[in-house]
Amino acid sequence: MNNSFVSKETLNKILKELAAAEDVLLYAPVLNGKVLDFAEITDAEKIAISDDISYKSPKEAFMPQAENLMTFSEGGVLESAYDKKTVVFGAKPCDAEALRVLHAVLMTGKFQDPFFERRFENSVLIAVGCASEKPGCFCTERGFDKEFSDFSDIMLRRDEGGTGYTVTHLSGKGRELLSEFNETKGIEAAKRTAKAQGTGMKKLELDKSIEDRELFDIIDWDKATEICQGCGMCTFICPSCHCFDFKDVSTFSETKRYRCWDSCMYPQFTLHASGHNPRASVKERFRQRVLHKYLYINKIFGYTACTGCGRCIRSCPAGMNIKKIVESIMEVLP
Amino acid sequence: MSFDAQREKIKEICKDLLEKGLVETVIGYAEGGIDGARIPYMFGTPEGAKALCWDQRCVVNLCTYAYEKRDRKTGVVAKPCDVRGIVNYIAENQLNRENVYIIGVDCDGMVGADGEKLPWCAECSVKKPPVYDVKVENPDITDGESAKKEEPSSMPGDFAKFQTEISKCILCYSCRQACCGCYCPVCFMDRGVPNWQPAEPGQGAKMMYHLGRASHLAGRCVECGACERVCASGVDVRYIIKEATKFIEDVYGFRAGFDTETEPVMAAYDPGDREIGFLGGEKHE
Numbered sequence A: 001m002n003n004s005f006v007s008k009e010t011l012n013k014i015l016k017e018l019a020a021a022e023d024v025l026l027y028a029p030v031l032n033g034k035v036l037d038f039a040e041i042t043d044a045e046k047i048a049i050s051d052d053i054s055y056k057s058p059k060e061a062f063m064p065q066a067e068n069l070m071t072f073s074e075g076g077v078l079e080s081a082y083d084k085k086t087v088v089f090g091a092k093p094c095d096a097e098a099l100r101v102l103h104a105v106l107m108t109g110k111f112q113d114p115f116f117e118r119r120f121e122n123s124v125l126i127a128v129g130c131a132s133e134k135p136g137c138f139c140t141e142r143g144f145d146k147e148f149s150d151f152s153d154i155m156l157r158r159d160e161g162g163t164g165y166t167v168t169h170l171s172g173k174g175r176e177l178l179s180e181f182n183e184t185k186g187i188e189a190a191k192r193t194a195k196a197q198g199t200g201m202k203k204l205e206l207d208k209s210i211e212d213r214e215l216f217d218i219i220d221w222d223k224a225t226e227i228c229q230g231c232g233m234c235t236f237i238c239p240s241c242h243c244f245d246f247k248d249v250s251t252f253s254e255t256k257r258y259r260c261w262d263s264c265m266y267p268q269f270t271l272h273a274s275g276h277n278p279r280a281s282v283k284e285r286f287r288q289r290v291l292h293k294y295l296y297i298n299k300i301f302g303y304t305a306c307t308g309c310g311r312c313i314r315s316c317p318a319g320m321n322i323k324k325i326v327e328s329i330m331e332v333l334p
Numbered sequence B: 001m002s003f004d005a006q007r008e009k010i011k012e013i014c015k016d017l018l019e020k021g022l023v024e025t026v027i028g029y030a031e032g033g034i035d036g037a038r039i040p041y042m043f044g045t046p047e048g049a050k051a052l053c054w055d056q057r058c059v060v061n062l063c064t065y066a067y068e069k070r071d072r073k074t075g076v077v078a079k080p081c082d083v084r085g086i087v088n089y090i091a092e093n094q095l096n097r098e099n100v101y102i103i104g105v106d107c108d109g110m111v112g113a114d115g116e117k118l119p120w121c122a123e124c125s126v127k128k129p130p131v132y133d134v135k136v137e138n139p140d141i142t143d144g145e146s147a148k149k150e151e152p153s154s155m156p157g158d159f160a161k162f163q164t165e166i167s168k169c170i171l172c173y174s175c176r177q178a179c180c181g182c183y184c185p186v187c188f189m190d191r192g193v194p195n196w197q198p199a200e201p202g203q204g205a206k207m208m209y210h211l212g213r214a215s216h217l218a219g220r221c222v223e224c225g226a227c228e229r230v231c232a233s234g235v236d237v238r239y240i241i242k243e244a245t246k247f248i249e250d251v252y253g254f255r256a257g258f259d260t261e262t263e264p265v266m267a268a269y270d271p272g273d274r275e276i277g278f279l280g281g282e283k284h285e
């Protein structure tokens, strides 16, 4: 770790340069009407720096909603090129933690995802610590520090005077990007409130040794999911949801292969060609969503695929609350 | 009559319904959302009525739950837009009138977490339930002109605005899922044969979706705003649907969700219908 300081003015200058740079894609929070969005930026003036959390997550920068992977034609197979550097500015610590999950699933398992990998390797994640928890946030209960995540390349924390940010470089990539701008070297290893990892409180998570069948029976999933409308919004805005589908698009001369986000909350997700659907209703779908996040990914990769960002709770049109559901599971377990 | 008085009356009615065994389940609102929002609440015992809420944060349209429970007798605490959704289901033969007990509640509009009236509520002119089994009135509320009259857009002059609006859409189809008018078991957008969805997930697909959905909701939208509320991208989802609603009202004098007997306008054909409703018919003035 290596700490320094950056003033607001300098940061603005850096962002302006990044936004203008042809070979850099800059993603940042931006106000879209009343909604705080996370999007590609070309005009640094548009960046909305605030403590608020964006409705959508920054995962799009690493896994776009629709990505053209390759083109087939008589000339052969052409993989789509991707050579831009991506800078993601203004992600929250929970977003960085979500990237840790995506990285584990897509890059460390039995199969590697080259398309995610090239975006990941080409990116610099600049996270900004949160001053407060927003309604619905539960990162602390999940054991994270709302001000810090070491899965970012650069971690910024507002300094108390409000003149700028304490910068913690966590990777070579991060150091490189900001090297010319370090204003004060060697600031004390940030006055970080070390109440990280939710000390003193029971962490919201499920024991890996639990058998899912057991949970199928001891939880009244009908009751737990009766208000869910199956809209799927929770999965699209979740920073750690990563299920996808492929789609081939043909014209007379070529076929393009896309990868698109998919959602376990959609009926088509598990629909068999025979017409049979093993997850026939919202009950099975939502149960899968919770257990995939809290149990299955944990069993395989050692992480829970929920960072407590609260996006699904804030965006749910029905008022479903994943935190309460996990709490209720924890309550009935021995 | 205040919210409190209405709430007490709602509790009394629901308790009574369950005690007398007139319904199996009641759908209303209870605490539990973030920022004070109320969430849908279903219960089947008279004691359950104690937890009922009724205030300005009862935003969710409950008619989709009544539809989910259409195989049994259900009581619904229904705002005028919820009632219109239920009536629409009944008129379209999706729900038996006998299976739903409508507790119609006068409503002057709901507010968001910021205390501001929700946009669709600000535009709403139906404040008293058009159909009910029992009503929970509020004499301070009168039907009539909405506070905010939307300027009708002039298609196709506003086509550019429509294009900009939907360019924000990420095609998650959440608006469709939240809508009580969108109950098709398989949406046209999900069909493979024929494949209505343009191949690339770009502007073309977004147009197909929003134009398709708007035309399917012509004369069926009950103006509840559920679609717009769910949208993560801040799309003015009802922009073109409002246009279709207005067109149907101008041409056929029909508004959805007011009575269970009238044949839905798009299901009815009368040789005397104005040509304007047909493709290639007279021009829309």
Ligand code: SF4
Binding pocket: A227, A228, A229, A230, A231, A232, A233, A234, A235, A265, A312, A315, A316, A317, A318, A319, A320
């Ligand atoms: S939990 Fe909420 S956001 Fe997710 S599918 Fe159900 S209704 Fe939609």
Ligand code: SF4
Binding pocket: A098, A234, A237, A238, A239, A240, A241, A293, A305, A306, A307, A308, A309, A310, A311, A312, A313, A322
């Ligand atoms: S499940 Fe909900 S709270 Fe957890 S990471 Fe996803 S959006 Fe955030």
Ligand code: SF4
Binding pocket: B168, B169, B170, B171, B172, B173, B174, B175, B176, B227, B230, B231, B232, B233, B234, B235, B237
């Ligand atoms: S308008 Fe909004 S809710 Fe509807 S499909 Fe598009 S992004 Fe999803």
Ligand code: SF4
Binding pocket: B178, B179, B180, B181, B182, B217, B220, B221, B222, B223, B224, B225, B226, B227, B228, B238, B241
């Ligand atoms: S289109 Fe929107 S406003 Fe109309 S009934 Fe459906 S959800 Fe409600």
